[in-house]
Amino acid sequence: MKKDDLNAKLELSKEDMKQYGYTIIDHIVAHFETQDTKKPVAIATREEMDSLLTESIPNQPTPANEVLEFVMEQVIPQSTIVSHPKSYSFVPGPSNYISAMADTIATGFNIFSGGWAASPGAAELEILTMNWLLDIFGFGTKLGGGIFTSGGSMANLTALVTARRIKCGDDFSKAVIYLSDQAHSSNIKAIKVIGFKKSQIRIIPTDLEFKISLNKLKNAIAKDRLQGLEPFCMIASAGTTNTGTVDPLDEIAKICKDENLWFHIDGAYGGAAILANNGKEILKGIEKADSLTVDPHKWFFQPYEMGCLLVKNHNWLSGTFSEKPEYLRDVEGNESEINFYDHGIQLTRRFRALKFYMSLKTFGLDSFKKAIQYNIELAEQTEDILRKSPKWEIISPATLAVINYRYHPIDQKLSEKEIDIINQKISEKIINSGEALLVTTVLLGQVVLRMCLINPRTTIQHIKETITQCEVFGDEILSQKSDI
Ligand SMILES: Cc1ncc(COP(=O)(O)O)c(C=O)c1O
Incomplete structure (x- = not known):
């Protein structure tokens, strides 16, 4: 290696680093400044992306700015803008600039957030921010604990591994787990990952408001016991993805206590509603869970992955995940110095607590509270607008900033199948226009349009524009009824 061969050390000069970094910051700031004026939807086929990006492995260097320019022009624009005010689908990712920069620091310094000895500052911030969350959710900081994960799926998985060890020990062949037909799919994935068979999973039906039926849950538990099986865990939803519905947490807590079940709550998206004006009422009983998933990268406005x-x-976590390999013996520390690699699955972890x-x-918890309250009221205003229109029908009212509705003009005689087709087509048309990301879901067998309004920059004007656009598409599809 030549002495000044920066490439072979994977280095840049100080000036080049600065110039490169400032250019990137300019791009990010421009994105924050202009994202609302762009179209949120990115659509491309595999063939199109292959033709744009496929190349053979680059053995020789390319100038840094050239690579950056290519990425900014060809890669980044080919992504849905999940923080766009008209990005209504799935669970949007509103994010914020401070956290984006915090992530840049965490990556720039490449902080290892696994063990205390490596980064006491990172471990302490994770303990501190975890304590804030434990306080917010009424879990208590004396015994309570937790861990930041890559997302809700990993948090649910971590919870279920813990629940299985504590309630079942090594033999879980007769264990049975309960969740509603509206629980998020990541829970089923986690149950499969931890080695449960289909026959050990009970999907409990929900009522007309999409809450788990307590009667059916109790029946299922009783039946399983009569058959010599061992009910061990109940997963409730605090904000289902489809409708924002919160299961009756308080009543479920009682059932879990009476039946000696682990009580896990998936509040990945809805848990943040605890910060709304009547959050403690909406989520009554959340503090009674044994474990709770909340996703800061959803309604706590953090960038992915958190x-x-x-x-x-x-x-419970350290008892489940601690391993004591000899190569970590020198960094164990004392009991109070938490090694987060002992609290979950990952050893090497990025410094997630920093952005939170x-x-x-920087913004203060009050700003988060106001944003969440704003989102809840925005969904209620949306419901009001739709209810007053002769063209729309509410299928699930505004609940934790989620609303489901369908185009169904009162003066038209349409079959259920026709209404389904029209709404599916409305969604396709609006997505193809690129103006809004508005996909459908299915509720009670009906195809409906779903909005998840957790972006504090979405205004009622954005929503009115989208509804009007959908109405125009709906009318158009109706007028060409032969297509339906
Ligand atoms: C209720 C619920 N649980 C879990 C998840 C999975 O979270 P993640 O995508 O962060 O893994 C989601 C995602 O939307 C969700 O809405």
Whole structure:
């Protein structure tokens, strides 16, 4: 290697680093400034992306700015803008600039957030921010604990591994787990990952408001016991993805206590509603869970990837995940110095707590509360607009900033099948226009349009524009009824 061969050390000169970094910051700031004026939807086929991006492995260097320019022009624009005010589908990712910069610091310094000895500052910030969350959710900081994960799926998985160890030990062949037909698919995935068979899973039906039926849950538990099986865990939803519905947490807590079941709550998206004006009422009973998933990268406005699992007793996590390999013996520390690699699955972990800490400190919790309250009221205003229109029918009212509705003009005689087709086509047309990301879901067998309004920059004007656009498409499809 030549002495000054920067490439072979993967280095840039100081000036080049600065210029490169400033250019990137300019791009990010421009994105934050202009994203609302862009179209949120990115659509491309595999063939199109292959033709744009396929190349052989680059053995020789390319100038840094050239690579950057290519990425900014050809790669980044080919992504849905999940923080766009008209990005209504799935669970949007509103994010914020402070956290984006915090993530840049965490990556720039490549902080290892696995063990205390490597980064006491990172570990302490994770303990601190975890304590804030434990407080917010009434879990108590004395015994309570938790871990930041890559997202809600990993938090649910971490919870279920813990629940299985504590309730079943090594033999879980007769264990049975319960969740509603509206629970998020990541829970089923996690149940499969931890080795449960289909026959050990009970999907409990929901009522007309999409809440789990307590009667059916109790029946299922009783039946399983009569058959010599061992009910061990109940997963409730605090904000289902489809409709925002919160299961009756308080009543479920009682059933879990009476039946000695682990009580896990998936509040990945809806848990943040605890910060709304009547959050404690909406989520009554959330504090009674053994474990709770909340996703800061959803309604706590953090960029990806940041999920969180809270537990009532931090020893449950360390008891489940601690391994003591000889190569970590010198960095164990004392009991109070938490090694987060002992609280979850990952050993090497990025410094996720930093963005949560910096954004909460910078904006203040009150700003988060106002944003969440605003979103809830925005969904209610949307419901009001739709209810007053002769063209729309509400299928599930505004609940934790989610609303489901369908185009169904009162003066038209349409079959259920025709209404389904029209709404599917409305969604396709609006997505193809690129103006809004508005996909459908199915509720009670009906195809409906679903809005998840957790972006504090979405205004009622954005929503009115989208509804009007959908109405025009709906009328157009109706007028060409032969297509239906
Ligand atoms: C209720 C619920 N649980 C879990 C998840 C999975 O979270 P993630 O996508 O962060 O893994 C989601 C995602 O939308 C969700 O809405």
